[in-house]
Amino acid sequence: MGATKTEHFTDKQNTIATLTKALGHPARIAIVEYLIKVDTCICGDIVNELPLAQPTVSQHLKELKNAGLIKGSIEGNSICYCIDEKIMEKLQKYFGNISTKLSNKKNTCC
Amino acid sequence: MGATKTEHFTDKQNTIATLTKALGHPARIAIVEYLIKVDTCICGDIVNELPLAQPTVSQHLKELKNAGLIKGSIEGNSICYCIDEKIMEKLQKYFGNISTKLSNKKNTCC
DNA sequence: AATTTATATCGTAATATTGCAATATTAAAG
């Protein structure tokens, strides 16, 4: 016990859960927002933007990368990180779809 | 150590992280999708829809409720759960905004 | 009142996450 029972859910459900889970930490939200703000891949200085130690930031970056939300490529001495637009679009569509369905809802209980 | 350092991030970042974290489990994604599918508040049978034991489902429902994603009201013998449309709209706007910003991006590295 | 039904809570084991100091790695600069 203790581990998530992913095998009982659909691939899509697991995919969305993986993405939202990866975003489920303020530091990782901050990283994503920073990458969007600078409007370019960023080589370095992500650590200086966050109130966390370097190994911690590195770990958060790794999780975002594992989930596919960011891409990183070695750029000489440092690493170049940037948002994967396709994945963000997937989330945007997912929540857009939910909102559409909810506004079409006929029933008005609660 | 071990606890998230929420105090170092903005309220908005913490709010979005709380919502995405709550959705960061396939069972909770499945619950939300089911509530949308049935197009009404649901009194009962959420447990039967999921491949998890009743206390586990109850716990997941509690987390969704704590995050504000669903609302629940006592309906006689059972409980009536439904999606909070406002909160879903907030997520939809957040990711819509990100997608807009990303598509306006001039830089094409990575 | 006793039983059934639906849901919540408690307790607990297994596992995962968070955070960081210490250390490793690797490329650029001197």
Added chain:
DNA sequence: CTTTAATATTGCAATATTACGATATAAATT
């Protein structure tokens, strides 16, 4: 080749999450 700079990995302590059996609660049914 040594040093510096940027990032990753390791190891570990603190804490959180996941899952469920057992039990509690509370309204509906008999």
